[in-house]
Amino acid sequence: MDGGRRLLRSVDGLDPALASPRAAVAGAAAGPFHGFSFFHPRSPGRAGFPARRRPRVRHDAGALTAILRLPGLGSALAVAFLVGAGLLGVMENGQYAAFVQEYGAPRDIVARAIGFGIDSVTIAGQVEVTDKEILAIAGVNAKQSLLFIDANEMRNRLLALPLIKDASVRKYFPDRLVIDVTERRPYGLWQKDGAVSIVARDGARIDTLNNPKFETLPFVVGDGANERIGEYVALLDAAGAMRSKIRAGVLVSQRRWNLKMKSGVDVLLPEVNPKEAVATLAQLEREYGVLEKAVVTLDLRVPGKLYIRLTEEAAAAREAAHTHGKGAH
Template sequence: MDGGGRLSRSVRQTQSRSAPTRKAAPVTSRSSSNPSTRRYVFEPEREDNPNGFFAKLERRLPRGLGVAATVALLIGAGTLGVIKGGHGDNVVSAFQDTRNALANAVGFRITSVAISGRKQLTQDEVLAVGGVNGRSSLLFLDAASVRDRLKGDPWIADATVQKLYPGHLQIDLVERKPYALWQLDGRLSVIAEDGTVLEPYVANRFSLLPLVVGKGAETRAHAFLDVLANYPNIRNQTRAVILVGERRWNLRLTNGLDVRLPEEGVETALATLIKLDGEEQLLSRDITSVDMRLPDRLIVRLSEDAAKARADALAAASKQKRKAGDA
């Protein structure tokens, strides 16, 4: 028996040394409270058990977070699809139309529009530029945005937009005035006094505006035309003013005569031109150009017919002189 007992203890000791450490959890039988009837369940002890981490995390997260995350994911995926598909503007437009329809239904429809200061633009053009249409509601109309869009039109220098609830819209405009026609590279445009290009020249109502030609002429014409206005005899005969090399001006008169003005001393040159025209009818002669660029002289170029007539006259005079000498 001693040998058998020693063998049994040896086997149990060997098993205990080779087996992993176990944690015993007592399980008490409901039918008996006798300690001798307790049963034990042994589980290996693991320090890196992932189930314990996720269980703790789940207990700390608020309820409904998973549903909210799923909804956010679906919305994000839908938004990304709309953007990549190029339908963003359509979605925004549909949303705006929907909210405007709801606002109109409860009494915020724009029923009247008053526009003051309008001369060149029609009412429909003003509303179209401002982005106001039959679906717009006064409640959701952004007055600042409408004003910015209006000021983006070259004809409109300034604008004021007022919303008067429940359904009246007031727009006050300050329009730019058409000042001249500007020609560059064969294209004609209507410009304002400050040089702003208002529109391409297509309407006959602008045909009486002064014509300015050349690069840079649109911004410098106002100052020069103010000077020219002081000499109405020249101004009334001028068909176009031409900026040459962005430095000086030429005048093209209605009879086709070109007057080349100096870069400096323009007013002195114009006064001299008026004096010569009054004394010698210079501008009515058969000439093609008057060059006043040099301060100490004036150069006149005759037309072809005038030059030929002058040459013939000089030849005849010379021949007559030779005959008189021979006699």
């Protein structure tokens, strides 16, 4: 687990790694990739870290700068010569694009050969998004080198996924990449134009509702209702035991709420102090069972008053009873 008590899990499914640039230049496929192991982002010296010389570090104006110790100059020059010779051949044959597709960019081939590949990836914070999805979205693959990947670009790719609220991508030289994500958690359901979406607390749309486990989340309807779902949840809290009888909240003209009850009754709430009106409704329900009566709407928009619209059958029966009562006199 990392410092935030989040589980760090192994990552599988990356492209096979490439062998030395000599094999790449020769056009042969490389040997198997070493795989990715996991480490705490602040503990690069743990067991299992690739056995390479550690970089020296210094603090410069608050930034952590790695001073890389490269292998011998002769080895680097030999690798560069071989890569250059191979590239000259493939370029003359018009196969450069295929070469890069198979083995990666020349600079990455050289960087990997001198120890700056991506040998381990740490991923933390994910719950709904899988490791493979994060790697695919960020664009991490075995053809890259840690020297030349763009951490900001990877972060922006991750942030483009609605489920991810925040992300950080950090490079730990010589060969480790750390990805930390913060997900948006499903908070409610929002219906607009007939489609129902799962939304986060801030109203951001996460996904289309296609899993029954989310059907019990607070449900709002109407333009802008997703951005004010917190208000609706506050109304549910004010309802107390009556909460289980409320099916959805409908935002009217982006000004006030109506409650759609499971019985089919519509409750019209005022724009000002709607929680107080809900508390009044809860009391009426406890004492008189108003939601179980033959009513269509309960209008609480005027403070201190309740206007009731009966069903057609109930209204007709009431009118008949009233007329009969007059005739009896």
